[in-house]
Amino acid sequence: MRGIIFSILGGAFITLQGVANAQISQQLGTWQAATLTQFTGFLMALMILLIVRDGNRQGFKQIKPLYLMSGSFAAIIIYSEVTAIHQIGITFTISALLIAQLCLTFLIDTQGWFDVPKRKMNLPQFIGIAMMVAGVVILKF
Known part of the structure; x- marks a missing residue:
């Protein structure tokens, strides 16, 4: 918590x-x-x-x-x-920033970069990332 x-x-x-x-x-x-x-x-x-x-x-x-x-x-x-x-406003900036963070942390977790223990990602994690990206796209348009 x-x-x-x-x-x-x-x-x-x-x-x-x-x-x-x-x-x-x-x-x-x-x-x-x-x-x-x-x-x-x-x-x-x-x-x-x-x-x-x-x-x-x-x-x-x-x-x-x-x-x-x-x-x-x-x-x-x-x-x-x-x-x-x-250039693009605070809402879209923070949304894109979060997506970029999420994608990079996904790579770090799955590849074990920076001495981080490797973690396996499952379908729910992929769906979650896709939903966030879709949300940002919807937010932009």
Whole structure:
């Protein structure tokens, strides 16, 4: 149940961040919005880390370099999302974003990429993906 709650919170905050970044980018520019977002995100994560003080600091040495770069993906995410919001609107942007996430996570799960255990997908998962894609197509037209 906690996983579902955190998923809903994450989805809500991704949407709120996209809308806020789109507004910031109109005033400052898209890369400036991405920079500001990354900086404030870093500060928030640092404050939470200092308060919570959980995790293993020694584990940094064992992390693969590719995974250490994951934070840099956010710059591309923010730029792409803000640009899409300006061009096609927030609803269609978030819908397409979710479909892209779902398709890539499907590949990651079924292929076992990034050291994720392989999972077998069955007909219900394929139907679910098809229904989401159909929903986005219907939403667009």
